[in-house]
Amino acid sequence: MPQFQSKINPQSKQFSQNHAAMMNLIEKTEILVQRAKDTSDKKRSRFEERGQLTPSNRLTALLDPNSEFVELYNMANYLVDDPNPETSIPGGNIITGIGFVSGVRCLIMVDNSGISAGAITGKTVDKALGCIDVAMKQKLPFIHLVESAGVNLLNYTVDLWAQGGGIYYGKAKLSAAGIPVIAVLHGLSTAGGAYQPGMSDYVVGVKNNGMAALAGPALLKAATGEDTDKEELGGSQMHSVITGLVEYLADDDSHALKITRNLVSRLNWKTRCNFPKRKNFREPAYSINEIPGIVPEDFMRGYDIKEVIARITDNSDFMEIKPEYGLTMICIQAEIEGYSVGILGNNGPIDTNGATKAAHFIQLCDQADIPLIFLNNVTGYMVGKKYEQDGMIKHGAKMIQAVSNARIPKITLYIGASFGAGNYGMCGYAYKPDFLFSWPNAKIGVMGGKQAASTMRTVMTASAKRKGQEIDDEKMHEQEKQIIKLYDEQSDIYYVSGRVLDQGIIDPRDTRKVLAFVLKTCLEAKIRILKPNSFGIARM
Numbered sequence: 001m002p003q004f005q006s007k008i009n010p011q012s013k014q015f016s017q018n019h020a021a022m023m024n025l026i027e028k029t030e031i032l033v034q035r036a037k038d039t040s041d042k043k044r045s046r047f048e049e050r051g052q053l054t055p056s057n058r059l060t061a062l063l064d065p066n067s068e069f070v071e072l073y074n075m076a077n078y079l080v081d082d083p084n085p086e087t088s089i090p091g092g093n094i095i096t097g098i099g100f101v102s103g104v105r106c107l108i109m110v111d112n113s114g115i116s117a118g119a120i121t122g123k124t125v126d127k128a129l130g131c132i133d134v135a136m137k138q139k140l141p142f143i144h145l146v147e148s149a150g151v152n153l154l155n156y157t158v159d160l161w162a163q164g165g166g167i168y169y170g171k172a173k174l175s176a177a178g179i180p181v182i183a184v185l186h187g188l189s190t191a192g193g194a195y196q197p198g199m200s201d202y203v204v205g206v207k208n209n210g211m212a213a214l215a216g217p218a219l220l221k222a223a224t225g226e227d228t229d230k231e232e233l234g235g236s237q238m239h240s241v242i243t244g245l246v247e248y249l250a251d252d253d254s255h256a257l258k259i260t261r262n263l264v265s266r267l268n269w270k271t272r273c274n275f276p277k278r279k280n281f282r283e284p285a286y287s288i289n290e291i292p293g294i295v296p297e298d299f300m301r302g303y304d305i306k307e308v309i310a311r312i313t314d315n316s317d318f319m320e321i322k323p324e325y326g327l328t329m330i331c332i333q334a335e336i337e338g339y340s341v342g343i344l345g346n347n348g349p350i351d352t353n354g355a356t357k358a359a360h361f362i363q364l365c366d367q368a369d370i371p372l373i374f375l376n377n378v379t380g381y382m383v384g385k386k387y388e389q390d391g392m393i394k395h396g397a398k399m400i401q402a403v404s405n406a407r408i409p410k411i412t413l414y415i416g417a418s419f420g421a422g423n424y425g426m427c428g429y430a431y432k433p434d435f436l437f438s439w440p441n442a443k444i445g446v447m448g449g450k451q452a453a454s455t456m457r458t459v460m461t462a463s464a465k466r467k468g469q470e471i472d473d474e475k476m477h478e479q480e481k482q483i484i485k486l487y488d489e490q491s492d493i494y495y496v497s498g499r500v501l502d503q504g505i506i507d508p509r510d511t512r513k514v515l516a517f518v519l520k521t522c523l524e525a526k527i528r529i530l531k532p533n534s535f536g537i538a539r540m
Contacts, residue, residue, distance in 0.1 A: 003285050003317050004310040008294055015293035022292035022508065025440035029505050032494075033074055036091040040114030047114070050209055052187065053253040055095060055112045058145050061257045062101055062108065069099035070517050073130060075505055077123035078498030081155050089115065090498065092124040093152075096131045098140065098521060102265035105521060107135040110145040113187060119152035120192055122160045125167065126500040132170035134503075137434060138525040141180045141269065142171070143260065144200065146212075150191030164192055171199040175536030180267055184256050185210035185236055185246065194234065197245060201537040202263060204256045205236025205246035212239065244540065273528040278338030284512070285316035291508045297441050299417035299448075305330050305345035305375060308415065312336065312512040318343075321364075322357050329354025331361040333370075337516040339523065340368075345375040350422055351382045355395040358425065362402035371409040371519060374427040377416030380447070381425070399425045409522035411435045411515065414442035414493065414502065429501050435518040438493045438502045439511075445491035449484035456483055 009015060040055055047054050053061060063069055076092035079085060095110040109131055111118035135142045151160060171181050183200035187209050194212040197203040205212075213234030231238060239245035248263070250256035288311045294303060309332055310316040318334035328348035334341055342365035344358055365372050381387075381396045403410075403425060412433040418426060423444060427433045447455075457476060464471050489495060497505050506514055 003315060004306060006286050006307060006310055006316075007304070008286075008290060008307055010290060010293060014296075015290075018296050019293035021297035022295060022441060025297075026292070026507050026509075028494075029074075029440050029507070032078065032090050036089050036112070036115070039089055040112050043114040050187070051252055052209055055110050055114055055118075055145070055147075058184075058186065058253060058257065059095055059108065059110050061254060062099075062143065062145070062260060064100040064103065067100040068513075068517055069097050070514055071095070071097040072134065072503045073127040073497075073500060075494060075497035076127040076500050077121055079495055080123050080498050081121055085494075088498075091115075092121060092127045092500075093118055094124055094127060096127060098134070098138075098517070101141075101143065102261045104264050104267070104269045105140060105524060106143050106264065107131055107138075107140040108143045108145070111148045111186075111189075111193070113147040113149075116149070116152055117188075118148035118193070120148065120150060120160070120164060121152050121155050122157060122163070123498070123500055125160060125163045128167050129163070129170060130500060130503065132167065132174065134435075135174055135179060136170070136177060138521050139177075139179060139528045139530060140521075140525075141182065141264065141267065142174055143182045143184070143264075144196055145184045145186055146189050146193060146196045147185075147187035148189050148193030148196070150189075150193045167192075168195050168199045171196075172536045175199075175201050176533055178530035178532040180269075181537075182260060182263065184260055185212055185239075186253055186256065187211065188230065189213075190215065190234075198539065202248075203239075203246045204248045204250055204259050204263070205239055206250050206253060206256050207237055208235070209253075210236035210246075210256075212236075212245065272530075273524055275524055275527065279335065281335060281338040282315040284311050284313060286311045288312065288509050288512055291511070295416065295439070295441060295508070299377070299379070299441075299443055302348065305347055305377060306332075308375065309334070309343055309345060312515060313341075313343075314338065321361055326351060326354030326357040329358050331357055336373075336512065336519060339516075339519050340370045341373050341519065342370050343373045343375065344426065346378040346416075346422075346426070349379050349382045350396070350399070350425060352387060352390045352392055352395040355381065355392075355399040355425065359395075359398040359402040362399070362406050366402075366406045366408050369408060371411065371522060372406065372427070373515065374410065374412045374433070376412065376414045376418035376423065376426045376428070376442070376444075378419065378422035378426055379417050380420030380422040396421060396425060403427050403431055409434045409519070409526070411518055411522070412437075413511065413515075414438040414444055415508070416442060417448075418442065418444040419447050419491075434522050436502045437504055437506045437514060438497060439508045440493060440505050442493040442496075443491040444493065444496055444501075445487060447487070448491065449487035452487045453480040453483040456480065 075090045078090035082088040181200045183197040185205040240249040313334040330345040332343040410433040
């Protein structure tokens with residue numbers, strides 16, 4: 001097939017406006033991610049006094065040098081515990097992602113003990129559970145670098161306590177599935193933090209600093225009157241000699257991470273996965289750095305989704321299925337870094353023909369075992385008498401049925417609007433895609449604020465007319481403003497991502513790199529052979 005011929009003019013005024021708006025959002029994301037790192041690094045001197053590495057340095061020391069790492073849930077807890085956008089810290093007190101340790105692709109979770117001593121909040125739990133789910137689906141060894149004060153008592157809720165037990169449940173399930181769970185006990189870990197090594201298959205403990213106990217010395221004194229020091233109570237050395245909780249005793253953080261890398265290299269993990277050779281490929285003919293200039297900040301302004309697809313697919317070479325049928329639903333056959341993919345994108349709301357085309361295409365990809373990528377820029381399914389009589393409900397349902405039951409890997413990107421049932425048909429959060437990332441311009445929800453306010457006005461006007469009442473325009477206008485504010489606040493992707501309704505916000509210019517990484521993660525999982533057992537590895 002011939003390469004796609006782009007119609008984008010990088011010298012145009014519109015391109016420049018789009019580019020400036022997107023770059024502002026990219027900068028906002030970078031500032032927020034850096035805010036979490038800077039907040040944690042303020043405690044650097046305390047880590048150094050104890051002879052410890054900071055949480056971010058622990059991650060660096062664990063990972064293979066110069067290897068790929070894709071962070072997950074980078075915005076978790078943003079605008080949740082602290083609703084002030086100027087001070088709210090994203091990340092949920094843990095750093096998580098997928099990276100390589102001794103050549104093995106692993107899910108890594110690092111307690112960010114530089115922030116509130118790594119204490120657990122509600123969104124920490126949601127983020128951790130999301131990571132456990134990814135590790136289970138993608139068959140990834142789970143490595144947890146532990147230093148946590150347990151539940152954040154200042155933000156305690158019964159929901160947090162009840163859901164928090166799911167972390168231990170999840171680790172037990174990983175172990176039983178044949179997926180190794182490794183904990184590195186770096187520092188003081190009490191209550192919920194103490195159970196993290198307890199629920200792990202392998203534990204590396206750091207002398208003097210590593211400590212795991214259900215109640216720390218202060219709480220023990222208050223509860224029972226007993227005096228003891230932290231080493232006697234739950235130190236790594238004690239656990240390596242007396243309780244058997246620690247398998248490997250390390251001199252310091254660096255030594256512990258060397259032991260962990262050595263351990264991973266001895267898991268025999270790579271021999272159980274014959275990864276297929278990929279086709280030779282060329283980079284896209286058009287630069288991915290042009291994406292910020294292509295995509296408008298306002299989702300109501302249209303653009304051709306194929307311009308984005310041309311900048312993420314090999315050689316900008318792809319085949320479109322049924323290009324003259326269901327025009328706003330774009331279905332593409334292509335390759336990304338040599339791997340076949342099916343791509344669904346939107347050039348407007350989905351009509352009846354678009355829904356049937358998408359349902360057919362999803363089933364074709366499922367039949368051929370080709371992963372699907374959903375590029376969400378959709379305001380929903382078409383409405384109106386014509387579309388209702390044409391069977392919009394039943395045709396939309398076909399698409400949702402196909403999305404729900406496809407057995408192939410599904411990767412979703414929110415790259416613009418994703419409203420109403422269009423979000424469902426395009427494999428939104430509730431449809432459990434293998435991976436779900438967002439661009440910083442994305443908006444999601446039942447509908448936009450202006451549409452919600454207009455709907456409310458229409459309904460209230462009709463109701464008043466039936467009752468013979470007068471409309472108070474000033475009051476109505478005030479209610480419209482409140483509705484627009486409510487809907488627009490909640491549709492903002494930073495608000496959404498803070499609530500762990502995606503797996504993080506990415507720079508659009510990293511899209512091809514991220515897609516290739518998670519595609520390979522999914523494909524590796526499909527061919528990996530596990531050795532499950534009934535109960536997981538019980539501590540002896």
